[in-house]
Amino acid sequence: MKNFDSKSGFSSDSRTFHSLRPPVHLPPPHSPLSASHYALSLHLKSPWSDSVTALVDSASGHRVSFSEFIHSSQTLASNLQSLVRLSKGDTAFVLSPNLVKVPILYFALLSLGVVVSPANPISTPAEISHLFQLSSPAIAFSTSSTAHKLPHNLLRLGVILLDSPEFDSLMTTTTTKPAVPLVEVSQSDLAAILYSSGTTGKVKGVMLTHRNLIALAASYDATRSQRERPAVFLYTIPYFHVYGFTYSLRSVVLSETVVLMERFRMEKMLKAVDEFRVTHLAVAPPVVVAMAKGDVTDGYDLSSLEGIACGAAPLGKDAAAAFKSKFPRVVIVQGYGLTETTASICRTTGEAETIKTGTTGKLIAGVEAKIVDPDTGLAMFPGQEGELWLRGPSIAKGYVGDPEANSATFVDGWLRTGDLCYIDHQGYLYVVDRLKELIKYKGYQVAPAELENLLHSHSQIKDAAVIPYPDEEAGQVPMAFVVRQPQSSLSEADVIDFIAKQVSAYKKIRRVLFVSSIPKNAGGKILRKDLSKFALHQSISKL
Incomplete structure (x- = not known):
C-alpha cells in the first residue's frame, strides 16, 4: 500500500483517502458463508447467555430471547425449505411494518440463500408492481393489512401472512429433518435487493451480497464496547430501509436487546424508553429535533438513555447543539451511508469524534474514498469539495436490471455517491450538499422527477418542477413550482390533492408556488438551485 498521511489518511500519490481505523479481518472471500451464519458466529463472543432478551414488542411487551430467536429462525428456514419449497436463489418480497417476526424471517431467508427484498408497507399497488418487475419474487411475506396490494398471480409460491397461524406454525413446528438446512451459500451470492430512489425518478433495486453484509457485520464487531449488561436499542427505523435491515444483523452481532415499534409515535417512543429502560435510540434527525x-419529553423518565444513533439524513449543527443542551449525558453518534454502501460507511466513534459537530465521522475499516471534482474528474486534496467516491467490501454489486445506471454509478470498482463532500486534514467527512436531486423527507427518499412526471400529466399544468424545501420537523418537504395552462384556475389545494391520490404519504407535495416559467439551462435541465433561492426569498418576504 502507498504511504498516506497518518492524520487524514490521504495519499498524495493516488489522491485517495484511506481508513484510519484498525484493520478488520474478514473471512476468506471464497469460503462458503451466509451473512446470517457469520452474524451468529460473532454473537458467540457475547459475555451473556442466550436467555437475555433479543426482541421486545413495545405495544404488547412480548419478549423473545436470543435462544428463542435462533431456534425460531432455524426452524422457519427448515420448514420454508421442506414444506414451502423455497430454494437458494429465489427472491422473497417482504411487505410488513416493524414486527418481531421480521428479523426472524430475515435470518431464515439469508441462511437458505434466498434473496430478501423488503419494501415500504405504505407503498401503493402501482409502486409495488414496479418493484416486482425489478426483483421477480417467487414468494411474498406480508400482513393481513397489506396483502391486498400484492399482485398474487405473479408469485409462484404465493403469499404467507406473518400474522397468521400458518406462519406461527412454520416458526415452531419441528420435523424429523435437521433444524439447520444444509445450503451452501457463497459470499458472492446475492443476499438482498433493497429499493432506493434514483435521480431519474425511477426506483432502483440495489443488489447487496452476503459479502457486503459480512463486511458490515465485521465493522460492528470491531467497535464492540465492554458493557456490564446488553444495550437496549429502540428502533424507530423501518426494517425495510437499509438502516433497519442492517441493524437487524447488528443486534445479533452485538447481542443487543431491540425494542420494536410497529408505527412511530413520539409519545409511544418516550413511553417505551421509560418502560423498557432503553439505553440507545436508532432514529432519523426529525426525532432528535422534536x-x-x-x-x-416532560413526564417521562429518560435517565436510562446513553446514546442516539442518528442516520438516514443529515443532522444540522443547531439541532445537535439543542439536543446536547437538553440531554448533556446522551452521546449522539452520526454516520453516513447509502443503500449502495450497505448503510453506514462512515461513523463517529468514541468521545473525541462524537463531540465534533457537522461531521459524519471517519471512514470505517477497509474503505477508501476520493473527492472528485464533478467538472474536471480530477481527485481533490483534503479540505477541497467535490463528489464523494467510495470503494470497499461493503459497496453494492449494482442495480438489478439497470445497466445504464450501473455504468454511471459504479466506475472501475468505485461508487459515485452523487454527494458533494469534503474530508478535512483529520480525516473527518463533511457532507455539504447533494449532487443528486433527492428530497429527504423524515429519512425517506423522494425523487423530484417522479412527482414532476405526475404533475406533467395534469391537463391544466403546463410545466412543473419539484425541489426540497427546508422543514424543521421533516428535514425537507417536496415543494412544487407550477406553471398553469392559460385560463386555468388550478389552486394549491388542487395540486396537492392530485398528487396525494397517486403516491405514498411521504411523497406528498406539501407546498405549491405558481410561476410564469421554470428556469432551465440550455440543455433543458431545471435550475433547481435558482428555484430554491426563490422559494426561500418568498418565505423571508412574507415574514
Missing part, C-alpha cells in the same frame, strides 16, 4: 423542543 426531542430537543419544548416540553415534549
Whole structure:
C-alpha cells in the first residue's frame, strides 16, 4: 500500500483517502458463508447467555430471547425449505411494518440463500408492481393489512401472512429433518435487493451480497464496547430501509436487546424508553429535533438513555447543539451511508469524534474514498469539495436490471455517491450538499422527477418542477413550482390533492408556488438551485 498521511489518511500519490481505523479481518472471500451464519458466529463472543432478551414488542411487551430467536429462525428456514419449497436463489418480497417476526424471517431467508427484498408497507399497488418487475419474487411475506396490494398471480409460491397461524406454525413446528438446512451459500451470492430512489425518478433495486453484509457485520464487531449488561436499542427505523435491515444483523452481532415499534409515535417512543429502560435510540434527525423542543419529553423518565444513533439524513449543527443542551449525558453518534454502501460507511466513534459537530465521522475499516471534482474528474486534496467516491467490501454489486445506471454509478470498482463532500486534514467527512436531486423527507427518499412526471400529466399544468424545501420537523418537504395552462384556475389545494391520490404519504407535495416559467439551462435541465433561492426569498418576504 502507498504511504498516506497518518492524520487524514490521504495519499498524495493516488489522491485517495484511506481508513484510519484498525484493520478488520474478514473471512476468506471464497469460503462458503451466509451473512446470517457469520452474524451468529460473532454473537458467540457475547459475555451473556442466550436467555437475555433479543426482541421486545413495545405495544404488547412480548419478549423473545436470543435462544428463542435462533431456534425460531432455524426452524422457519427448515420448514420454508421442506414444506414451502423455497430454494437458494429465489427472491422473497417482504411487505410488513416493524414486527418481531421480521428479523426472524430475515435470518431464515439469508441462511437458505434466498434473496430478501423488503419494501415500504405504505407503498401503493402501482409502486409495488414496479418493484416486482425489478426483483421477480417467487414468494411474498406480508400482513393481513397489506396483502391486498400484492399482485398474487405473479408469485409462484404465493403469499404467507406473518400474522397468521400458518406462519406461527412454520416458526415452531419441528420435523424429523435437521433444524439447520444444509445450503451452501457463497459470499458472492446475492443476499438482498433493497429499493432506493434514483435521480431519474425511477426506483432502483440495489443488489447487496452476503459479502457486503459480512463486511458490515465485521465493522460492528470491531467497535464492540465492554458493557456490564446488553444495550437496549429502540428502533424507530423501518426494517425495510437499509438502516433497519442492517441493524437487524447488528443486534445479533452485538447481542443487543431491540425494542420494536410497529408505527412511530413520539409519545409511544418516550413511553417505551421509560418502560423498557432503553439505553440507545436508532432514529432519523426529525426525532432528535422534536426531542430537543419544548416540553415534549416532560413526564417521562429518560435517565436510562446513553446514546442516539442518528442516520438516514443529515443532522444540522443547531439541532445537535439543542439536543446536547437538553440531554448533556446522551452521546449522539452520526454516520453516513447509502443503500449502495450497505448503510453506514462512515461513523463517529468514541468521545473525541462524537463531540465534533457537522461531521459524519471517519471512514470505517477497509474503505477508501476520493473527492472528485464533478467538472474536471480530477481527485481533490483534503479540505477541497467535490463528489464523494467510495470503494470497499461493503459497496453494492449494482442495480438489478439497470445497466445504464450501473455504468454511471459504479466506475472501475468505485461508487459515485452523487454527494458533494469534503474530508478535512483529520480525516473527518463533511457532507455539504447533494449532487443528486433527492428530497429527504423524515429519512425517506423522494425523487423530484417522479412527482414532476405526475404533475406533467395534469391537463391544466403546463410545466412543473419539484425541489426540497427546508422543514424543521421533516428535514425537507417536496415543494412544487407550477406553471398553469392559460385560463386555468388550478389552486394549491388542487395540486396537492392530485398528487396525494397517486403516491405514498411521504411523497406528498406539501407546498405549491405558481410561476410564469421554470428556469432551465440550455440543455433543458431545471435550475433547481435558482428555484430554491426563490422559494426561500418568498418565505423571508412574507415574514
